[in-house]
Amino acid sequence: MLKLRQLQKQKQQEKQQETISSESKVQSSQIRLQKDITELDLPPSIKLQFPNEGDISNFIITIQPREGYYKNGKFRFSVGVTDNFPMEPPKIKCLQKIYHPNIDLEGNICLNILREDWSPVLNLNSVIIGLNFLLLEPNSNDPLNKQAANVLSKNKNLFASNVKSSMRGGYVDDEYYDHIM
Amino acid sequence: MELLGKIGPYNEVADEYDAAASVEALSESKVLVIGAGGLGCEILKNLSLTGFKKIHVIDMDTIDISNLNRQFLFRLKDVGKSKAEVAAKFVESRTQGVEIVPQFCKIQDKPLDYYKQFVCIICGLDSVEARRWINATLVTLAGEDIIIPLIDGGTEGFKGQSRVIFPSINSCYECTLDLVTPKITYPVCTIATTPRLPEHCIEWANEIEWPRIHSTKFDADNPDHVEWMYQTSLARAESFNITGVTKSLTLGVVKNIIPAIASTNAIIAASCCNEAFKLITNCNPMLDDYMMYSGDESIFTYTYKNIKKSDCPVCGNDLKVVKAEKWWNLKEFIEEIKHQKDIQMTNPSLSTKFQKLYFSSPESLRLATEKNLQMKLSDLVGDEEVIVTDPKLPISLRVRIVFN
């Protein structure tokens, strides 16, 4: 243990350090989350709500696109961050039943940076921007709602009118969608 | 012991080196082995055969029949029993004078005081989470001037690494978190609509069907849960004409298991135990501080030193003391922080483990925390640490408030 003693001596010479009890130490995932949240730089069409006082790990995002197929809809997503953040990506779900090729009826979202392309160097901002992009530019390549994807690839006008009627709360292809205007 | 009798040419502490003391240290030093799986079995065997006499081993798992091919301390009759307990008994029965104390529990179940008794901890885990936990725990202890070196081994198929962490002195596990191979995931759209591989079907059952049908969390140790997962995946695979869904693949996918190679475990465990041996006996310089081993494309090892990250959330920012007047409110304290030359923050956000003190953004959090600005600082914070971040700065700051 002589090596350790050497190292320890070196360190003590460098600095006299204050200590803090471990019970009041903040978890590293929370520190990172605090950084991510305060660094958010979002367009005014995106709003955040924190329903639980004191808890920044679970919150709601509301996106109100100003253009595109989903213009003027109010889309709500839940975001949950675990203690393993940023190793694990944030868990995001759509809270409404919406007609979207890349979002299924349970609210699961097909967005690469939320799963297979997530990396700790990404942050909350990139994920939310990605989500916003998905509402502006739905794509038929990664379908989670196959019917919607089919319509989008074959008939853009029909897709647009399907989106409109689904957003008012109504049936598209025998499936009822939530009112989100 | 002959090996320790002569001073080696590379010995770093030749003036102080004492062979007899080294031999004694070996038998007197209490070490902890975390994990009694593939690596753990090797580590326990190596340590006891190199002369360590006082060993604790901790593992929460029980023995599964699939472990028997490489976890050589276990026999068929041991299936279902605690890994730590069986491994401890086996090694004790084979080596004279070795005392191994097994702990059949999670590392998180043990209090901080438990870890203080060890001079060194050797870690052979397959879990990133558990490693992060023990790393953070040891850095915390280092804050109390108890420095317990962590020797960490890890393997993944034909690849592995070993490293030596002197908590708070050199780079810690969290400093290099981006080296960790991410969990294999598949695009959710492939899983949901166009599965091609048996893994896609299992992920579909696991991620889409399970939460839709069950309200409880999936438990990989519950046979009923596993059976459901297997049957559901199998049915899915059949409907897409995909073959290859088996029970062990199902378990492998849901638990994210990468096949373990016995020889990789042996090599990495050997490296870890060598480091423990050198640490205790001072006989030769230690690994400084990371050795990667790759056996999949011929054979290759590379040793280098990681850089201690100044903004590492665990070991990076040393605690900074900021003095405050007893009568200050939070706003006055924030002004103080802004004016401290060595902090240089313009828009700080502050929180403790227990609450958000003030968030400068986003708008909704600013509004929710604004009321705290007028509150008395001493009513909001005691001696717990305060985390201060600023959007403009890449670092976060741990602050301790001392009232005048």
Ligand SMILES: [Zn+2]
């Ligand atoms: Zn670190």
